[in-house]
Structure formats: C-alpha cells, structure tokens
Amino acid sequence: MNLRVLVLINSAAVAISLSAVNYYFQHKWYDMMITFLVTLISSYIVFYYLIEKYIYSKIKLIYKLIHNLKLGRDLRDALGEHVTADPINDVEQEVKEWARLKKMEIDDLKKQEKFRRDFLSNISHEFKTPLFAIQGYIEALQDDDLEDKDLAHQFLNKASKNVDRLSYLIKDLDEISKLESGEIPINYTKFRINDLVKEVMDSLEFKASQHNIKMIFKQKYDEGIFVNADRQKIQQVLVNLIDNSFKYGKDGGSTAISIFTLHDQVLVEVTDDGIGIEEKFLPRLFERFFRTDTSRSRQIGGSGLGLAIVKHIIEAHQQTINVRSTEGLGSTFGFTLQKAKQSLPFPNIPALKS
Template structure:
C-alpha cells in the first residue's frame, strides 16, 4: 500500500471520529463538518510528514539495501537510486525470499559439512589400510631378510601392491579435484565411438576371461557412431564402467554394450547380469568412496572413486549418466554423448 493512501485512510479515520464526537456534543452538522475538515487536513499533513520522515524513508533505505545487495552490489552501490514505488510490500516480499534463500543455503551448508566429514573419514580410512599393511610387511621383512630370503621377496611384492594402491588412490583424487575445478580442459574431437568401444573390450578381454565373463557388442551396433567428445576421457569412462561390471558380475555371466541413436545424441548402455544393486544405494552410487559392500569391494580392489570420476567426466561434457539395477538380475549404466552426422 502506497504512503499517500495509507495516510489518507488514517486521516479520514481521525477526522471522522472527531467529527462524530463533535456532532454528539454540539448536535450541529455545521460544526461536525468544520471539525471533520480541520482534523482531516491536520491529521493528513502531520501523519504524512511523520511517516515520510521517520518511517517510510527508513523502509525505502532498507529496501534499497536488500534489493541491491541481493544483486551482488557492494554497500556503496547498494545506496544508489531507489527503484520501488511500493517499498513496504516489496520489503516484505524481499525478506521472505531472502529468508527462504538463507534457509536453503544453511541446509546446503549442513549437507556439505556432513559430506566433508564423511569424505575426510573415508580418505583417512582408504590411506590407513595400505599404509598399515606396508608398515607390517616392512617390519616383518626386517626380521626375515637374512633368515628367509624367499619370504622376504613375497613381503616385498605385497608391499609393492599396496604402494601401487596408494598411487592409484592419489591419482584418482587428483583427477577428481582437477575435473571439479575445471583445470582439465575437454579436448573435443570427432571420433567413432564404436571403434573406441572395441578397443576397450579388447583391452579388458583377459580380465573378463579370468572371471569367465563374456563381453559383447551386438552386430547391429557395429556401424559407425560419430560423437563429439574427449576420446581419452570417454575411454576412461568405458574402462571404469566395464571394469565394474567385471568385478561385480557373476562368473559365466556377460556384459553387453549397446548404442541407441536419439535425435542429437547417442545413448550408450553398459549392461551386466551380475549381483545387482539394492535400490536404496542407487542415489549415492556416484559419491566418492561410497561402497555398497565394503568387504567385497576391498577383495576385488579399486579406490572407490571410479564412478565419481565417470560422473565428473560426463558432467564436464555437459552430458548425463544414470543407473538402473535389480538385485540378482543385473545393472545398467547409461550415458549420453553428442552425436555428429
């Protein structure tokens, strides 16, 4: 409500009240109208002056500050030209919006704090496991270096594997950090995804054979599928997804790669018939270090960062990845890539 309307209503109320009181005592319409007019004019001038000087001007200042600070201006710029014609209503709306935004910001900060604590705990755990193992092997190695050289060699080999695990962990953390900060540029190039998929399948053929898992790429998908993306990073995506399907697939099972042509994209699916994933785990599957079964995850190896890296690579391409899974039936990871004719 504008200031003039507010003052007018208030002055009318005061003038009418005084006029009616005067009429009650004087019983004269003339004196009632005179008292009404005088009190109305006096009240209007007085209220307008008081509200404008001591209240309305302060509300306008508050609104200007809120409105301009929300736009990211500094304090000096926030005191610039006034832009609202109804600051009282605008202040209410601005404060409500600001309060809602602050609540969302606080909720987000709480989630980030919880994520930070979990992340630090997971990083600490992931580093401690191989470090303690290396420490134990070295201590044992010192005792048997001269007495049992063969055993010493075995402990050296085990220590070496844990050093490699630490190296993989550090490299993966560094890769995620660079992807998140945008330090790693995306080298967009036109290439045939079908050829890349065949290369990855050949590279992982022995690994799949050790678990008696068959890798398949149906003949109908063998015609060229040209995409615009960073070939090496998409190669990493495919290696991570297929490696996961091999790790968590069942023996004598299979992993299939499928390509579906959409309007301006290709949809790529990596499907296995393995143990599947419970639905409750799906929303957190791409979080760093999130493990469904910690014991099995450590048995099959890995840093717990593979899917997080996959997600970051595809997001850097402005593409999406999704997962669907059913326990004891299998899992499908699907992502999109920009198609080039």
C-alpha cells in the same frame, strides 16, 4: 496500499471524529465542516510527516538493504538503485523469500559439512589400510633379517601391491579434484563411438579372460555413429565401467556394450549379469569411496573413485549418467553423449566440356 492513501484514510477518520464531537456540542453544520476540513488537512500533514520520517523511510531502507544483498554489489551498480514505489506491500514477500533462500543455503551447508566429514573419514580409512599393510611387511622383513628369501620375496610383492594401491588413490584423487575445479578442460572432437568401444574391448580382452567373462558388443548399426566429446575421457569412462563389470560380474558371465541413437544424443550402456546392487544403494553409488560390499571391494581392490570420476567426466560434458540394477541379476550403467552431424559428401559433378 499507497502511503498517501493510508495517511488520507487515517486523517479522514480523525477529522470525522472531531467534527462529529463539534456538531454534538454546537449543532452547527458550518462549524462542523470547518472543523472537518482543518482537522483533515492538519492530520494529513502531521501523519504524513511522522510516518514518512520515522516509519516509511526505515522500511525503504530495510527494503533497499535486502534488495542490495540479494542482487550483489556489482549487479546492483549495473542496474542502478532500485526503489519500489510501494515497499510496504513488497517488503514482507521479499523478507519471506530471502529467509527461504537463506534456509536452503543453510541446509546445503549442513549437507556439505556431512559430506566433508564422511569424505575425510573414508579417505583416512582408504589410506590407512595399505599403509598399515606396508608397515607390517617392512617390520616383518626387518625382524627376519632376510634369512628366508622366499618369504621376503612374498612380503616385498605384497608391499609393492599396496604401494600401487596408494598410487592409484593419489592419482584418482588428483584427477577428481581437477575435474571438479575445471582444471582439466574438455577437448571436444568428432569421432565414431563404435570404433572407440571396439578399441576399449580389445584393450580389456586379456583382463576379461582372467575374470572368465565374455564381452559382447551389441552393435545395431552398420555405419559409424559420430559423437562430439572428449575421446580420451570417454575412453576412460568406458574402461572404468567395463572394468567395474568384471569386478562385480559372475564367473562365466558376460558384459554387453550397447549403443542407441536418440534424437540428438547417443546412449551407451554397459550391462553385466553379476551380483547386482540393492535398490537402497543406487542413489549413493557415484559417491567417492562408497562401496556396497566393503569386504568384497577390499579383495577386488581399486581406489573406490572410479564411478565418481565417471560421473564427473559425463557431467563435464553436460550429459547424464544413470544406473539400474536388480540384486542377483546384474546392473546396467548408461550415459549419454551429444550426437555429431555427419558431413554429407559432395556429389560427383561431371566436368564441363569446352
């Protein structure tokens, strides 16, 4: 309701009351009308002045403050001062919306704080395990004074493996930090995803034989499928996913890579027939250092950051990654890429004879 209408209603109510009292005592219509008009005008002036000075101006100030805080200084200056025609009707909704957004921000901050605590706890544990192992082997070598050469050689090899694990941790942490901050740019190029899959499979063939796992490329298309993406980073995604299928696959099992063409995207899937993942763990699978089976993961090794890096690379391409799994049957990781348009060859035009 407009301020003037509100003041007019209140002034009319006062004027009617006073004119009714005047008519009750004097019984003169003329005096009653004069009383009504004088009271209406004077009440309107007094009420309007008081409300404008002590109430309405304060509400406008609060509304402007909320509006400025919501927009931010730079945007507000660009748009100019915004003053609503009727802040009384708008300020309640503005405050409610502002409170809702602030509550969402607080909830997000609480989630981030929990994530930070979990991350620090996990990274501390991940670093302590190889460090304590290295420390133990070095102390054992110092106590033995290198008298048993074979034992010393074994301890040195085990210490070297733990040093490698620390190196992987630091390298992956540095990479995921740069991916999150955008320091590592995405260099888009046009390439055949079929060829890249074959290259990765060739490079991992020896590792697959060590795990007694057969790799299968379910190529459904004779022609190459072109995508727009960072070839080197997508290669890393494929290596991480296929290597992960080796770690959690079964002896004598298989890993299948499939490609599907969608409308304007290409879907790449890596499927294993290994131990699978419990459904309750699927939402957290791409978190840093998250492991579904801690004891088995320690034996297998790795930094625990492989899937987190994969997720960041795919999201940096503005694409999606998902997982579906059945415990005891296997898992499928799928990610999308932007399909590239194939350039059409120019038709052969016969030369004109002169």
